[in-house]
Amino acid sequence: MSTCTLIPDWCRISEEATHSIEDYGRGVPRWCLGCGDHAILAAVQRYCRDEQLPLEKTVFVSGIGCSSRFPHYMETYGFHGIHGRPFPIAEGIKMVRPDLNVFVSTGDGDCCSIGTAHWIHAIRYNMDMTVLLHDNEIYGLTKKQASPTSPAGLKTNTTPRGSRLNPLNPLSATLGVANVSFVAQAVDWIPDLLHDIIRMASLHKGFSFIRVLQRCPAYLPTEFEAQTRNPERVLLLKHQDGLTLPPEIAQTYRNQEEHDPGDIHRAREIASASDPIPVGILYHNPAVPCYEDSVDRDRIDTAETTHAFLEQEMDKFTIWPTSSEARRA
Amino acid sequence: MGYGVWTVEIIPAEIQPPARSVAGASGNRIRFASNPVTNGGDAADLAVALNEQVLLERLGELKPGCMILLEDKWRTDPNPSIAAQYRKTYDELTESGFRLVEVPMEAECRKLVSDPRRGKNMFVLGLLCGIYAFDLQVAREQIAFIFATKPQAVIDANINLLEAGYAWTRANLEMRVNIPATKPTLPQLVLNGNSAIGLGIVASGMKACAMYPITPATSASHYLSEIFEQVGGFVHQAEDEIAACCFAIGASYAGGCAVTITSGPGYSLKQEAIGLAVMAEIPLVVVNVQRGGPSTGQPTKVEQGDLLATVFGCHGDAPKVVMAAASIEDCFYSMITARKIAETFNTVVVVLTDASIASAQTTIPRPQSDPAWHAPPLDQNPVAPGALRYDWDSETGLARRVIPGQPGGMHCVTGLAHDRRSRVAYDPRNNEEGLRNRSRKLITLQQTLRTPAVFGEESGDMLIVGWGSTKGAIEEAVRRVRAEGARVGALHLRFIQPMPPGIGEIIRRFKRVLVVENNWSDPVDGAGVTEDNRRFSNLAWLLRARYLVDADCWSEVMGQPIKPSTVVRIIRERLS
Ligand SMILES: Cc1ncc(C[n+]2csc(CCOP(=O)(O)OP(=O)(O)O)c2C)c(N)n1
Numbered sequence: 037m038s039t040c041t042l043i044p045d046w047c048r049i050s051e052e053a054t055h056s057i058e059d060y061g062r063g064v065p066r067w068c069l070g071c072g073d074h075a076i077l078a079a080v081q082r083y084c085r086d087e088q089l090p091l092e093k094t095v096f097v098s099g100i101g102c103s104s105r106f107p108h109y110m111e112t113y114g115f116h117g118i119h120g121r122p123f124p125i126a127e128g129i130k131m132v133r134p135d136l137n138v139f140v141s142t143g144d145g146d147c148c149s150i151g152t153a154h155w156i157h158a159i160r161y162n163m164d165m166t167v168l169l170h171d172n173e174i175y176g177l178t179k180k181q182a183s184p185t186s187p188a189g190l191k192t193n194t195t196p197r198g199s200r201l202n203p204l205n206p207l208s209a210t211l212g213v214a215n216v217s218f219v220a221q222a223v224d225w226i227p228d229l230l231h232d233i234i235r236m237a238s239l240h241k242g243f244s245f246i247r248v249l250q251r252c253p254a255y256l257p258t259e260f261e262a263q264t265r266n267p268e269r270v271l272l273l274k275h276q277d278g279l280t281l282p283p284e285i286a287q288t289y290r291n292q293e294e295h296d297p298g299d300i301h302r303a304r305e306i307a308s309a310s311d312p313i314p315v316g317i318l319y320h321n322p323a324v325p326c327y328e329d330s331v332d333r334d335r336i337d338t339a340e341t342t343h344a345f346l347e348q349e350m351d352k353f354t355i356w357p358t359s360s361e362a363r364r365a
Numbered sequence: 366m367g368y369g370v371w372t373v374e375i376i377p378a379e380i381q382p383p384a385r386s387v388a389g390a391s392g393n394r395i396r397f398a399s400n401p402v403t404n405g406g407d408a409a410d411l412a413v414a415l416n417e418q419v420l421l422e423r424l425g426e427l428k429p430g431c432m433i434l435l436e437d438k439w440r441t442d443p444n445p446s447i448a449a450q451y452r453k454t455y456d457e458l459t460e461s462g463f464r465l466v467e468v469p470m471e472a473e474c475r476k477l478v479s480d481p482r483r484g485k486n487m488f489v490l491g492l493l494c495g496i497y498a499f500d501l502q503v504a505r506e507q508i509a510f511i512f513a514t515k516p517q518a519v520i521d522a523n524i525n526l527l528e529a530g531y532a533w534t535r536a537n538l539e540m541r542v543n544i545p546a547t548k549p550t551l552p553q554l555v556l557n558g559n560s561a562i563g564l565g566i567v568a569s570g571m572k573a574c575a576m577y578p579i580t581p582a583t584s585a586s587h588y589l590s591e592i593f594e595q596v597g598g599f600v601h602q603a604e605d606e607i608a609a610c611c612f613a614i615g616a617s618y619a620g621g622c623a624v625t626i627t628s629g630p631g632y633s634l635k636q637e638a639i640g641l642a643v644m645a646e647i648p649l650v651v652v653n654v655q656r657g658g659p660s661t662g663q664p665t666k667v668e669q670g671d672l673l674a675t676v677f678g679c680h681g682d683a684p685k686v687v688m689a690a691a692s693i694e695d696c697f698y699s700m701i702t703a704r705k706i707a708e709t710f711n712t713v714v715v716v717l718t719d720a721s722i723a724s725a726q727t728t729i730p731r732p733q734s735d736p737a738w739h740a741p742p743l744d745q746n747p748v749a750p751g752a753l754r755y756d757w758d759s760e761t762g763l764a765r766r767v768i769p770g771q772p773g774g775m776h777c778v779t780g781l782a783h784d785r786r787s788r789v790a791y792d793p794r795n796n797e798e799g800l801r802n803r804s805r806k807l808i809t810l811q812q813t814l815r816t817p818a819v820f821g822e823e824s825g826d827m828l829i830v831g832w833g834s835t836k837g838a839i840e841e842a843v844r845r846v847r848a849e850g851a852r853v854g855a856l857h858l859r860f861i862q863p864m865p866p867g868i869g870e871i872i873r874r875f876k877r878v879l880v881v882e883n884n885w886s887d888p889v890d891g892a893g894v895t896e897d898n899r900r901f902s903n904l905a906w907l908l909r910a911r912y913l914v915d916a917d918c919w920s921e922v923m924g925q926p927i928k929p930s931t932v933v934r935i936i937r938e939r940l941s
Pocket residue numbers: 100101102103104119142143144145146147170172174175176177178183
């Protein structure tokens with residue numbers, strides 16, 4: 037095993053190669069038939085192929101849940117963490133390795149319940165990563181318990197007579213946090229827009245938050261049924277700085293709004309509406325600084341420079357054997 | 366100046382406790398001697414008090430009949446109740462035998478400065494220099510050094526106060542104590558345990574620290590925050606300890622080696638993430654500066670109550686390395702060792718210290734920088750086709766480390782049971798294989814550890830076993846009882862998991878084993894306490910389980926360092 041010297045920014049130029057969509061996939065996903073996660077995976081792999089993201093320079097991080105199995109199905113680096121904590125793991129990665137493309141897959145329980153503190157602070161850190169909130173409005177993996185995004189009245193195993201609380205709105209919550217820089221909503225049943233939104237999110241430098249409404253046929257088979265059948269119940273957001281709609285889609289989904297992603301007030305209004313479901317870029321502000329950029333990356337630190345500093349630092353605590361040396365220190 | 370010294374900060378829990386309050390007393394205990402000092406010692410020979418109330422909580426820490434230098438301004442305080450309180454306490458203390466000397470500190474300082482509250486400490490320093498016949502010139506030099514960035518007027522004012530205090534002693538006090546100094550021949554560092562941790566982290570070459578503020582660990586991060594960027598390091602103050610631990614794990618996974626610093630409650634919160642690092646085999650250094658527990662407990666007080674929680678803390682079998690710093694010097698070196706082990710074994714190393722060494726200051730020999738402290742650069746070469754992420758070596762349990770960016774090494778780490786390719790695998794064989802190899806790593810490490818030296822008798826009537834910050838006090842006690850003829854030795858453990866080889870053999874050379882530590886145990890003669898229900902101190906449980914030895918234990922939870930005289934008393938009692 038030979039050791040190569042460390043290049044300060046850890047960059048390695050990957051060899052020119054053309055990756056197909058299949059190259060980005062690993063194994064056979066274990067999700068249920070018809071699960072919206074399949075569509076999200078397909079859209080992500082398609083985006084990776086389009087951008088030819090280097091496999092070794094890309095990391096998918098997740099928590100725990102059906103959706104958090106995501107990294108296992110990508111032939112990139114992956115980190116399948118613990119429930120609710122994908123954000124701090126991804127932050128640690130990005131801080132040490134800003135050269136990596138970092139994606140986070142998280143569920144509505146993972147992000148909006150157990151991981152809420154991390155989610156709110158991740159928005160504020162605004163580190164450059166793309167976040168997919170797989171929002172199926174239910175706990176899938178643990179078999180149908182209410183999630184914070186479950187609609188009021190939803191019958192689940194923990195709310196057999198109907199959920200007693202109004203749902204939390206992840207878009208409104210995100211738009212309310214300091215340093216928010218990119219918020220979008222997609223639905224698993226319009227894969228082309230899902231793909232385009234993922235692309236725009238990835239191009240944004242900062243914390244790009246995409247809530248994907250994801251169907252869970254196993255536990256909520258009818259949850260988005262009406263919306264998938266009736267295009268009128270989807271509102272497409274378009275703008276020259278946001279999504280440009282492919283003609284076929286524009287034809288099917290006639291309910292459209294010209295929305296400037298720079299307009300946070302309108303974004304908040306749109307976020308609060310759920311019928312029709314808004315799809316597109318709600319908010320984009322490229323000017324918010326990223327936490328990882330607050331670190332000086334230009335310096336070169338070696339064992340020698342560190343030890344020179346250590347000697348200098350120890351001088352501050354040192355009593356020298358003679359007092360003339362003390363004066364010198 | 367050539368003395369061994371150990372200082373202990375007395376810190377009230379409140380930021381601004383009411384003036385003259387008994388519980389709000391703050392201060393500093395200073396122990397010094399001709400030789401190096403390893404602990405805070407026993408009762409004080411001399412006390413200086415800026416009001417009489419602060420003495421009340423601490424009378425037990427003063428030698429009976431010792432001298433107390435007391436600010437006298439309260440005697441004539443305009444508030445009659447304060448003046449009365451002062452006189453009453455003064456009379457009571459005098460009656461109980463203390464030699465009270467009233468010193469007009471405020472009045473003397475007022476002759477030199479307008480705000481005596483800001484200069485009294487220098488006056489007191491002068492008083493002490495007079496009593497201990499210190500070289501005033503050295504004190505003047507130190508003042509100039511400390512205030513080097515301040516205007517000359519400030520330096521002069523402080524020196525004037527120092528000299529005034531000195532003159533007051535010379536004119537009014539007969540007490541003189543001469544403690545000969547031993548001039549050191551090598552440079553010494555004066556620092557506390559938390560600063561030593563900060564310096565040790567820099568020396569280890571680690572570049573990332575994630576933390577959430579918690580007493581008494583925070584000052585290590587304060588110090589690190591101050592200096593870390595100058596070596597390209599970074600301190601992340603996370604939103605909570607879970608996040609701090611996960612951030613550190615992410616940073617380590619990505620190719621750094623990260624440390625997270627905390628104390629009891631925060632350590633509890635990190636458990637699940639620590640298990641993840643063990644399971645996924647990601648290097649991680651965790652520092653737990655213990656405090657009194659459980660729950661919020663005693664934030665500023667000393668306790669060693671987290672040992673078992675550290676060894677066994679996570680759910681499932683999560684073998685991790687547990688080290689304990691036995692001294693302030695150890696705090697420095699343990700950071701270097703912890704990083705080495707974490708990266709060599711791709712696992713979690715927890716270093717335990719506690720409040721008694723975190724903020725105590727002493728002198729330690731200045732470390733000689735060694736390039737070997739730094740880990741070599743990581744291998745970032747492409748990974749050979751077919752190479753397995755967990756290519757566990759059947760003898761050592763060790764597997765390769767692959768970091769993002771390495772072509773061909775793509776895999777998904779997971780906290781789920783996994784096979785050698787890091788694919789989720791629940792079948793019994795795979796699960797057992799993972800558990801076996803993670804456990805084997807500790808065996809491999811254990812074989813490289815050295816048997817600790819026994820202090821005092823190599824065999825005899827009683828072996829005292831301790832760990833962590835109690836080393837100095839225990840060894841001082843053993844020295845004292847040996848001088849009385851007792852056949853006692855002391856064994857101090859720095860590695861608690863795995864335990865170094867040879868411990869059982871040492872234990873068998875002694876008739877009895879007594880574990881001494883700063884945590885809870887049911888007293889052996891406590892009401893209702895029997896062999897069947899006695900709860901032992903942390904380390905005693907471990908020794909009893911591992912070596913099948915009927916180890917006895919003595920422990921206390923006074924929130925203070927264990928005193929050598931206490932250990933002496935216990936040894937005498939148990940031997941008689
Ligand atoms: C600390 C902890 N608590 C609880 C669980 C059990 N658990 C696993 S996934 C999950 C919820 C999953 O729901 P969600 O995040 O919405 O993901 P989905 O399965 O719906 O994709 C829970 C409660 C766990 N793994 N860890």
